[in-house]
Amino acid sequence: DTAVSQTPKYLVTQMGNDKSIKCEQNLGHDTMYWYKQDSKKFLKIMFSYNNKELIINETVPNRFSPKSPDKAHLNLHINSLxxxxxxxxxxxxxxxxxxxxxxxxxxxxxxxxxxxx
Amino acid sequence: SQELEQSPQSLIVQEGKNLTINCTSSKTLYGLYWYKQKYGEGLIFLMMLQKGGEEKSHEKITAKLDEKKQQSSLHITASQPSHAGIYLCGADKGNNRLAFGKGNQVVVIP
Structure with missing residues (x-):
């Protein structure tokens, strides 16, 4: 069983579009995170959520809006890509x-x- | 902010040889994590070190945290092609948020 899964695996889109990425974990964890790894392979934290509540936003532009419908899911919606x-x-x-x-x-x-x- | 330097940036070794990679912090480390990333895959957790002088081993991989808690090394004994990948060290910068180094790319030649 996959512990932390994401969909889609690949996403190709045009500038200006809005897109969402989904994440689910079946580990029974309370806390979830989003990280971004740029072209230089530098991995940086974006958000952390605990029990569906935002704990930290690492000064990410407000075009990025995470949503946690329950503690097993944390989705990332990006506006105006x-x-x-x-x-x-x-x-x-x-x-x-x-x-x-x-x-x-x-x-x-x-x-x-x-x-x- | 937490700065992590990983060295060497890349390393090519012959299968069967030992290798060591390093992670140095500009600040005292309160939790140091080692992950491995293969191309196209996520990060696989290897080990977490917390105490000065701590050492942990799993199969052929040994990680150490120095007494001052500012440097960690990862040593692989008798490397195999399956050890190839990018090794990332991450440090807890508070509230369990991880700050990562840029990684050590390891290539193992059969």
Missing amino acids: ELGDSAVYFCASSQGWGLAGIQETQYFGPGTRLLVL
Whole structure:
């Protein structure tokens, strides 16, 4: 069984379009994340959610709007896509969000490769 | 902000040889994670280190965190083609958000 899954795996679209990426985890975790890996392979956190609530937005443009319908799902909607949005987007989950400094291992999905033309 | 430097950027080794890659932080590490990424795939969790001087092993991979908690190394013994990939170190920068280095690309030649 796949622990953290994402759809679609590949997404090719035109500039200006709006698109969504979906993420689901079956680990029973409370916390989910979105990361972006750019063309230089640099992986950076975008958002973290705990029990459907936004914990942190890492100064991501408001064209990016995450939505968590329940704690097993965290979707990412992107409005008015730009060329610079081309990247691989990874979803991850962990049991908790590091309260009291407790380290919580994150498990990553396979990634969604977005190409904006 | 947490800065992680990984060295060497890329490494080519003959199958059967040992290799070591490093991750150095500009700040004290409170949680250091090693992941492996193969092309077209997600990140596979390898190990997490937390205490100064800590060392963990899994199969042929050993990771260490130095006493000062600012440097970690990953050592692979008798490398195999299955060890090829990009190794990423990640550090907890608070609230379990991970900041990653740029990765060490490992190529194992049969």
